[in-house]
Amino acid sequence: MKRQSDKYIITKEMDWEELGGGVSRKMLGFDNQIMMVLVKFEEGAVGSPHSHFHTQATYCASGKFEFEIDGVKQEVSAGDGVYIEPNLVHSALCLEAGTLIDTFSPVREDFLDGSGVSYFGKK
Template identity: 55%
Template sequence: MIQGKTYFKEDENDWQKVGEGISRQVTGHNTQMMMVKVKFEKGSIGYVHDHFHTQASYVAAGKFKITINGKSEILETGDGFFVNPNLKHGAECLEAGILVDVFSPVREDFLES
């Protein structure tokens, strides 16, 4: 999770609990970009929120109902989505899984915890 670290190994990094049934691992970042793995248990909810960062996300595993700017889609392993800055968005986990989120610029708030 250290800025400038070249490699990330899952078993050498702890998961941070960030909500009921949701945890994350920051896999790497610099000042311009950050990649984060977010693990969801079935039924957990990433509540609707917004931020000034651009976000691109990939469904690495599972099934999710993703809502962006009031429109919802069901996405499964191999799918992805893109969120422009300041758009309201959220996720409902329908089948346990993992999202891989990329943010630009870095989410400083993720580094504070």
């Protein structure tokens, strides 16, 4: 398994990895310590409630989403950010089609081996 990304990631040269349920992604960069992922959501797509030991910071690049973190809901739209502490249950509902930039520390091994896609779907 590759342990770090290329130095330059040119997204227009990449295919979207289809995760199902109206969600797809492109890996923007990673090594053992950090991972950045571009995630595209169709309206109504859901990131079902889940938790992980990684710290997560998310930037809403476009669209509108309803996040729920540790039982607290908040709408976010383009330009907003979300911080998720390790092990907190969180989810997202896409209210208007858009993209998120997710950053994780450490790297999401489950994304690299393909097992970290089971929490996406359509409402």
